[in-house]
Amino acid sequence: MTAENLTTVPHVDRPPPLPARWTQARILGTTLLCLWAAAGLGLIYFLVRSWNPDLLHRYAPNYLSGLWVTIQLVVISIIIGALLSIPIACGRMSKNRIWSGLAYGYVYFFRGTPLLAQTFLVYYGLGSFRHQLDAIGLWTFFRDAWYCALFAFSLNTAAYQAEILRGAIESVGKGQWEAAKALGLSRIQALRKIILPQALIVALRPYGNEIILMIKGSAIVAIITVYDLMGETRRAYSRTFDFQTYIWAAIIYLAIVEALRNIVDWIERRITRHLQR
Amino acid sequence: MTDYRTLLSFGPEGWGDDIAAGVLVTVALALATLPFGLAIGFLVALAKQSGEKTLRLAGNIYTTVFRGLPELLTLFLVFYGAQIGIQQFVRLFDAKATVEINSFVAGMVALGAVFSAYASEVFQSAFRAIPNGQYEGGYAIGLSKLQTMRLVILPQLIRIALPGLGNLWLILLKDTALVSVIGLADILRQTGIAARVTREAFLFFGLACLIYLALAILSSIAFGAIERWSGKGGVQR
Structure with a gap:
């Protein structure tokens, strides 16, 4: 059939569109x-x-400074957690019983207990060791609620990130390691050039979720008197008894989380372009 | 040097009985939230995978809202918001009435909303894993829509969704700690009181962490058993 014929077909019997x-x-x-x-x-x-x-x-202005505190807390603890998660993930994958047991215990503890309880344990609990901490000069660090929150959050997110990292690395097939070895790449080279680029695609979405969980979880620092977005909201509410203070906080949190989710979606679409058909 | 055994004993001197009561409150709150969260989550998942555009949109708004808000903020919104709302409603009839919301109920509503939003995602991905032929097979042997759902789809759906739901249960168990902030006497609040009175903060908050850990371990054992039981007599996926 030629193109001419196609265009001159007068009428095609199609079923009528279903009535809505x-x-x-x-x-x-x-x-x-x-x-x-x-x-x-x-x-x-x-x-x-x-x-x-x-x-x-x-x-x-208070809300803005609170938002800034929240962002700082999340960004710094995510970065520290990412650094800490590397040795923990290595420990989880190690064949040494002691290392893998220790790493497993660490991850199990921080994933099995509430972040709020961990924060209390650091902020109030370490006060029991005041003299010992004073002796090694760490008391000024643990006296401050902000540093305590940062400490607890970093340890907590390190456990989650270690599991993400381990899952992503183990999701890359064994053949990839073997092929890299056959090409004469060292273990580090193989990890850096072959395994990680593939693993990070798998890890992107869980990492995004972890950041979102941290932003939402960071609201609890308001309880230990850090004035983050939630803390400022609570302060504003306790002074004015005006419920719109909470509504504004909800709108801000929702906007941040939705923006992040869309950014992660966009990045994922971009870096998996070679997988799409 | 304080004697830890007296501090943790169950007598009038010790805090064991108070903390045990807190454990019961935590477990009760989580167990009371679970059925509501599962039911609403299932309905929202049904809406999100239906062919009707408006239903899908309504379901997606629900998950977006309750997944995006911090759990603590949701709790405050429910606790204070419902208090103000109901109070204004009651004041229409009785000008001097004051309303106090039970923190247990507020916690149940807030945690249930968050749980159901996440559960709907788990159910939705389980729905996607069930091939269309299962529905068609059900209709072909003359089952109604409801019967197909109940007898054919649901048994498979639960089996696929179980691991995800197990994770959500652990998250729910941990999130109950937040309700201590609005005054419910759960594990964290009771240990907090004990810590303040005895000045043994590390001991008691450490104990709280260990109790949560023990609950998590017990739950994983229970879920392992349920998964083995539900995996019996079915095709392994």
């Missing part, structure tokens, strides 16, 4: 959407009605 009927599912879905819309509009109405330039003027 109001099925049960559609009615339910529309009702639920209306409920969400009502909730959203109610929220906007609430915020507009309780709009108070005085409040904004007073607390907006």
Whole structure:
């Protein structure tokens, strides 16, 4: 058939499009959407009605500084955790019973207990060893809530990141190691040039999730008197008893988490372009 | 030098009984949240994988909201927000009424919302793992939609979703610690009181960590048993 014929075909019998009927599912879905819309509009109405330039003027700088504290806390502890996670992941994969046992115990402890309990253990618990800490000059470090939070968060995220790293490295096939060896690459070279580039694709999404979990988890430092975004929110609420303080915090957290999720999605799409068909 | 054995004993001198009560509260809260979280999570997953666009959107908004908010903030929103909301509602009828929300119920609602948002993701990926032929086979032998879901899909779905749900249960168990902040007498609050009174903070918070660890280990053993039991008589995937 030539192209001419194709274009001159006068009429093709196609089944008519299905009428968009109001099925049960559609009615339910529309009702639920209306409920969400009502909730959203109610929220906007609430915020507009309780709009108070005085409040904004007073607390907006506090929120910004709180947000900055949150970001600092998350970024620094993620970086320290990433550094710590390398030896732990090596320990988990090592054939030495003692090393792998120690690493396993570390990971199990930090993944099996609540971050809040760990933070309390560091902030309040280490106070029991005040004299010993004083003797080695670490007391000024552990006296400060901010450093305690940083310490607890770094150890916690190190355990999670070690598991991500280990899972990603083990997801790369054994043949890749063998092929690298056959080419005469050393173990380090093989890891750096062959294994890690493949492993990081697998690890990207869990890493993104870990960062999101840390941002959400960092809200608990407000309990040990660090004025992060949550801490500033609590302070603003306890002074004004105005519920919109919490709503603003929710909006900020939601915006950050959604932005991060979309960024991770975008990066993943880009670095897996060679896998798409 | 304090005697640790007296501190941890169950008598009037020791804190053992208070902490044991806290363990019960923590376990009760987690167990009470679980069925609601599972049921809502399943319904949201159903909505998210339905053919209807509006239902999918409504389900996705639910997960986006409750997965994106910090658990602590969700808890405060429920605790203070519901208190203010219900109070204003009650004031319509009785001008001097004050409402106090039970922290157990607030914790259940907040943790249940977070749990169900994550559970819906687990269920949704399990739904994707079940081939279409299973539905078609169910319809072909004359089962109704509901029967197909109950007799054909659900047994397979649960088997696929179990490992993911096990992880979520461990997360839920850990998240119950947050409810101590709004005054529920759970493990962390009881050990915190003991730590403040006795000035043995490291001992008691360390003990709290060990109790959570023990609960996690017990849960993994239980989940291992459930997985072996549910894996019986089915095709291994």
